[in-house]
Amino acid sequence: MHSLADFNTDLLDFLAKSPTPFHAVAEMEKRLSGAGFSRLYEADEWQLGQGDGRYYVIRNDSSIVAFTRSQENPVTSGFRMVGAHTDSPCLKVKPQPEINSQGYFQLGVEVYGGALLNPWFDRDLSLAGRVSFKDQQGRLKSRLIDYQRPIAVIPSLAIHLDKEANSKREINRQKHIPPILLRNDDQQPDFRQLLLARLLEQHSDCEASQVLDYELSFYDTQLPAVVGFNREFIASARLDNLLSCYVGLQALLAQQGQNCLLVCNDHEEVGSASAAGAQGPMLKSVLQRISGDASNFARMIDASLFISADNAHGVHPNYADRHDGNHGPRLNAGPVIKINANQRYATNSETAALFRHCCELAKTPVQSFVVRTDMGCGSTIGPITATELGVKSIDIGVPTFAMHSIRELAGSDDAYALFKVLKVFNQLATLVSS
Numbered sequence: 116m117h118s119l120a121d122f123n124t125d126l127l128d129f130l131a132k133s134p135t136p137f138h139a140v141a142e143m144e145k146r147l148s149g150a151g152f153s154r155l156y157e158a159d160e161w162q163l164g165q166g167d168g169r170y171y172v173i174r175n176d177s178s179i180v181a182f183t184r185s186q187e188n189p190v191t192s193g194f195r196m197v198g199a200h201t202d203s204p205c206l207k208v209k210p211q212p213e214i215n216s217q218g219y220f221q222l223g224v225e226v227y228g229g230a231l232l233n234p235w236f237d238r239d240l241s242l243a244g245r246v247s248f249k250d251q252q253g254r255l256k257s258r259l260i261d262y263q264r265p266i267a268v269i270p271s272l273a274i275h276l277d278k279e280a281n282s283k284r285e286i287n288r289q290k291h292i293p294p295i296l297l298r299n300d301d302q303q304p305d306f307r308q309l310l311l312a313r314l315l316e317q318h319s320d321c322e323a324s325q326v327l328d329y330e331l332s333f334y335d336t337q338l339p340a341v342v343g344f345n346r347e348f349i350a351s352a353r354l355d356n357l358l359s360c361y362v363g364l365q366a367l368l369a370q371q372g373q374n375c376l377l378v379c380n381d382h383e384e385v386g387s388a389s390a391a392g393a394q395g396p397m398l399k400s401v402l403q404r405i406s407g408d409a410s411n412f413a414r415m416i417d418a419s420l421f422i423s424a425d426n427a428h429g430v431h432p433n434y435a436d437r438h439d440g441n442h443g444p445r446l447n448a449g450p451v452i453k454i455n456a457n458q459r460y461a462t463n464s465e466t467a468a469l470f471r472h473c474c475e476l477a478k479t480p481v482q483s484f485v486v487r488t489d490m491g492c493g494s495t496i497g498p499i500t501a502t503e504l505g506v507k508s509i510d511i512g513v514p515t516f517a518m519h520s521i522r523e524l525a526g527s528d529d530a531y532a533l534f535k536v537l538k539v540f541n542q543l544a545t546l547v548s549s
Contacts, residue, residue, distance in 0.1 A: 122365070122531045123349065127339040129361045130351045134243040134334040136177035136201035136381045137259050139357055143364055143379065147171050147181055150368050161404055172401055176245060176257070177201055177381035178391035180401045181367060182374070189374040190411045193418025194402070195541045196376045196506070197366065198393070198496050199359035199425065200383035203352070204230035204519045205332040206292065208242070213306055220299040222267070222306065224292060224333065228384030232286045234521040235333075239265035240294055244331035246314050248323040255327070258318045260310070265336045267294035294333060335521045347447060347527055354515055354523040356383070359424035362530050366537035375541045376402075383425075383496055393496035399503055413505075420469065420546045421508040422537070423461060423497030426525070427451035427484045429514030442485040444514040447526035449480035450533045453495075453510040461497035461508035469546065470509050470536070477535040482514070507546075 133139035148154070152169040155161055163170070163184060171181035178201065182194070206224040214221040226232070243261035250256055269292055274280045286292065297304070307326040314323050339351030349358075360379045367377045382392035389395055406412040430443030444451040452467050453460040474481040486492040501508040513529035 119528065119531045122534065123341060123527055126349070126358070126361050126530055127341070127351070130339040130353060130357055133353065133357055134241070134261060135245075135259075135330075135332050137245045137330075138243060138261065139201045139360060140173060140177055140179045140379070141259060143179055143181070143360065144171065144173065146364065146368070152181060157400070163405065172397075174397050175381060175391040176259075178379060178397060180376065180378045180398055181364075182376040182401070182405070183367065183370055184405075185372055185374050187372075187374055189418075190406060190415045191418060192374060193415055193420070193546055194374045194376045195370075195543065195546065196378065196419060196421040197363040197537055197540075198378045198380065198398075198421060198423050198500055199363050200356045200381065200387075200393070200496055201360060201379050202228070202381050202384050203355060203357070204228035204384055205334065206230070206235065206294070208244075208306075208329070208331045208333075210328070213304065214293050215299055215303060218298055218300060219295050220297045220302075220304050221293040221295050224294065226288050226292070227332070229519050231517070231520040232288070232292065234517075235292065236269050236271045238268065238521060239336045240267040240269070240333045241265055241336045242267065242331055242333055244329060246310055246329045246331075247327050248311070248314060248321070249325045249327055250322040251324050252322075256321060256323075258314060258321055258323075260313055260317050260331075262313060263336075267296045267333060269294050337522065341527055342524075343527070349525045349527050349530070350522055352522055354525050355426045355518050356424075358426065358525060358530055359512065359533075362534045362537060363424055365534050366541055369538050370541040373541060373543070378500075380496055387496060387499050393499045394503065396503075398500065402504070416504055416506050418546065419506050420466065421461075421497070421500055421504070421506045422470070422540065423495050423500065423508060423510045424533070424537075425453075425495040425497075425510065425512045426515040426518060426523075427453055427512040428518060429516055429526075431516055437487070437490070439485050439487050442483050444482040444484050446514050446516070446524075447528040448514070449474065449482055450511050450529065450536060451482045451484045451514055453484045453512060455486065455492050457492070458498055459492040459494040460510035461495075461501040462510050463507075466507055466509035469543075470511060470540075473536050473539045473543070477532075477539045479532045479536050484514075
């Protein structure tokens with residue numbers, strides 16, 4: 116990207132095309148393939164050869180590892196690794212979701228991750244995800260679908276019926292959040308039949324005869340936008356953490372001359388404990404196959420460094436007391452190093468020093484975040500990946516407001532600033548020594 120404006124325009128396009136982790140990985144695959152990366156399949160023998168090469172691996176359609184090979188031996192030079200996650204808190208449709216109440220057809224949903232639920236009310240919602248089906252020959256297949264247009268809403272209860280709504284209203288996840296899709300009168304719609312019709316509409320060549328199962332999420336149809344009086348902010352769903360996925364991807368595509376890797380895992384918002392999550396074996400398996408044997412793997416990991424890129428909490432002007440007074444990151448003031456004494460973040464002094472050095476080289480300011488001592492601290496894929504691999508790691512991110520809301524806010528300068536820093540990191544000849 117040649118300018119901040121171009122970078123942000125493409126970032127907004129990426130966010131709009133990625134309503135689910137499946138769609139995010141599909142969009143990343145499209146961009147990687149267009150840049151000359153070759154797909155590797157875990158079931159195949161890999162012939163990576165020596166020297167330059169560009170590859171990617173996908174698991175569960177929702178996690179991806181992409182890497183470049185240079186003339187440098189990765190066993191001795193290590194990998195410059197960046198990690199992010201593809202999932203965001205949302206509402207997922209239940210297996211038997213049909214609810215017919217008071218003449219309305221609704222869908223039962225589960226809350227995925229630590230969603231901030233109030234902002235989901237009164238939004239124009241659509242539905243997207245992966246559908247598994249049987250075709251005319253009885254074969255099992257899967258496709259991605261996206262309704263794209265608004266098809267549902269969760270109306271608020273009028274304040275006339277709840278006078279204490281602004282002070283005491285509680286949200287019951289079972290009763291209050293099933294979205295309304297249509298008036299059903301005497302009809303009893305079958306959700307799988309509705310999905311089959313949409314599947315055939317979007318994939319006319321799939322020959323689907325029966326929808327067997329699905330993983331579908333509601334999302335807000337309001338498009339990402341640059342907002343603010345002076346266009347200082349980016350407002351969008353899923354900034355946590357598709358913004359980091361996009362920045363890491365752009366840095367990988369721009370790299371030259373080093374062994375670099377990007378991993379974007381699913382299921383971070385629910386603990387990362389899955390085959391496609393950071394606690395699963397995907398990244399370790401890829402690196403083991405690159406290294407060739409256990410000794411080379413250990414040497415390669417020792418020479419590598421992992422940057423976990425996940426958004427940080429910007430200090431909110433209306434809630435400044437929720438931050439430590441000396442560690443309140445501000446939007447558009449540079450990327451943030453996240454530190455926690457209890458290892459909720461993987462940062463240590465050596466890895467933080469290297470990141471600060473990268474910021475200096477990129478001529479980008481850098482900030483620090485430490486949670487208030489009397490408050491609990493969230494975590495990321497950083498400590499999990501460090502534990503699984505034994506790799507030196509750091510947690511960083513861009514400051515954000517309204518994290519886990521249906522619409523979040525970041526600075527319009529910060530994603531591009533982080534891109535410049537990660538680009539420098541990917542080009543470093545030497546990483547932190549043991």
